[in-house]
């Protein structure tokens with residue numbers, strides 16, 4: 001699109017305790033896009049996402065939020081329209097599904113409109129849900145807040161293909177309604193089915209980027225070359 005990026009990494013370096021595992025990443029996300037970051041385990045995808053969210057301090061380069069470099073921490077950007085579904089379980093196991101939705105920033109009813117599957121589960125302890133249901137709960141809660149930019153980390157991890165498609169479709173719909181989505185995924189095929197553009201990271205650097213359409217057309221080659229799959 002011609003609109004300026006809402007979120008951008010410019011020559012981003014990031015890592016832990018001063019040791020970079022992300023080295024010089026350039027990545028931008030335009031309004032209404034679904035952008036997916038693919039790559040093998042340990043490539044630096046989560047680190048890139050968390051640094052762009054403001055959850056980790058960067059080690060060099062810039063994160064730009066609506067065109068301006070920012071070092072604002074995550075909690076300040078959440079008030080400014082940022083939503084995050086982290087890789088770790090973000091729901092509270094001991095609370096009911098309903099209470100998990102109540103402590104979210106958006107209306108419970110909105111979450112249930114997005115994921116009606118949760119309706120019959122409202123009274124259940126979240127910890128007793130299946131992995132897929134827990135992921136739907138976390139995603140529903142994040143989307144109900146109406147984030148202008150949603151960052152999601154490995155929604156598909158360990159889930160059945162049907163649930164993965166369901167979650168991906170929810171992200172696409174959110175984007176079609178004006179949200180912007182940056183998604184880290186292992187499940188290339190499912191993510192590319194809903195994405196507009198893709199970046200592939202390897203050892204902390206972008207080794208491929210292009211439209212999701214291009215990536216879909218060359219998926220076998222891309223998997224072999226970059227994702228360690230044949």
Ligand code: ATP
Pocket residue numbers: 016021039040041042043044045046047048
């Ligand atoms: P995965 O799919 O396994 O999550 P990833 O591409 O998201 O992989 P990162 O999680 O960003 O990769 O990890 C990049 C590198 O940073 C890896 O070598 C990892 O071991 C290391 N790393 C991740 N988290 C930490 C941490 N909290 N402290 C120190 N090193 C870390």
